Amino acid sequence: xxxxxxxxxxxxxxxxxxxxxxxxxxxxxxxxxxxxxxxxxxxxxxxxxxxxxxxxxxxxxxxxxxxxxxxxxxxxxxxxxxxxxxxxxxxxxxxxxxxxxxxxxxxxxxxxxxxxxxxxxxxxxxxxxxxxxxxxxxxxxxxxxxxxxxxxxxxxxxxxxxxxxxxxxxxxxxxxxxxxxxxxxxxxxxxxxxxxxxxxxxxxxxxxxxxxxxxxxxxxxxxxxxxxxxxxxxxxxxxxxxxxxxxxxxxxxxxxxxxxxxxxxxxxxxxxxxxxxxxxxxxxxxxxxxxxxxxxxxxxxxxxxxxxxxxxxxxxx
Numbered sequence: 001x002x003x004x005x006x007x008x009x010x011x012x013x014x015x016x017x018x019x020x021x022x023x024x025x026x027x028x029x030x031x032x033x034x035x036x037x038x039x040x041x042x043x044x045x046x047x048x049x050x051x052x053x054x055x056x057x058x059x060x061x062x063x064x065x066x067x068x069x070x071x072x073x074x075x076x077x078x079x080x081x082x083x084x085x086x087x088x089x090x091x092x093x094x095x096x097x098x099x100x101x102x103x104x105x106x107x108x109x110x111x112x113x114x115x116x117x118x119x120x121x122x123x124x125x126x127x128x129x130x131x132x133x134x135x136x137x138x139x140x141x142x143x144x145x146x147x148x149x150x151x152x153x154x155x156x157x158x159x160x161x162x163x164x165x166x167x168x169x170x171x172x173x174x175x176x177x178x179x180x181x182x183x184x185x186x187x188x189x190x191x192x193x194x195x196x197x198x199x200x201x202x203x204x205x206x207x208x209x210x211x212x213x214x215x216x217x218x219x220x221x222x223x224x225x226x227x228x229x230x231x232x233x234x235x236x237x238x239x240x241x242x243x244x245x246x247x248x249x250x251x252x253x254x255x256x257x258x259x260x261x262x263x264x265x266x267x268x269x270x271x272x273x274x275x276x277x278x279x280x281x282x283x284x285x286x287x288x289x290x291x292x293x294x295x296x297x298x299x300x301x302x303x304x305x306x307x308x309x310x311x312x313x314x315x316x317x
Contacts, residue, residue, distance in 0.1 A: 039276040041169040046072035059185040064196035075131035090116035115155040133163040171218035190230035196303030203269040219275030229257035263297035
């Protein structure tokens, strides 16, 4: 973990957020600890071999690239990252009344500090198998993650959040490997074309304000049509809604579909938001989530669960 650098753009953005939005200051301070761990992580993952033709065929069938692919992750490096995250969160929780690491994933519990310590101990003592958890998360088997946590007396929501975040650096590596081979494929969907996670938000990029969706798991970026619901394909302007707060019209808004009742947050961004700052952009627009959900809309859904991939022990080579 690198020493905090006040000139670091990520640190600067989080500190500005803490100053301008006092209600989010605690979250911003926690992100200042956790996000650099994810940015700097170097998980040992195996290269995935695809030809450009294989990639085109898979995407043309509407299947994300990592779907039904054996994802080879070194357990030791993944376990180390999960322990670092749990340790950081436990330390942060000790300084304040809980931490909102789960954010939109799950409800908070009474004592997050104690829960993080219990999870850290379970991973250290191999009561909780970090490699197996990542396999379940990668496969979209979220109920199985909850069951594994509950069966060991651990908070399912926090285990799920830790496992999801631990997987992110590996997904980012695979994205960098695969995206150069997929540039010419048209992907009009609200789920990521690489990992199948639901889009975190949309960006209006460049002078032409082209609409791009961004994945919060692997950081992928794909252009979609402006006047269409990415979740269901609805193009009827009478059932496509836009909501924004006074004074934010040029910077952020909600786009929602009355047919499928799904919304996406849209921000203006001349250039793509760096991967490590996507979580900050999501936090900065949290009030839009509250507004959309109060109106009965929900975020895009993930691609259906896939075959559980394998994981690798360091001793396997």
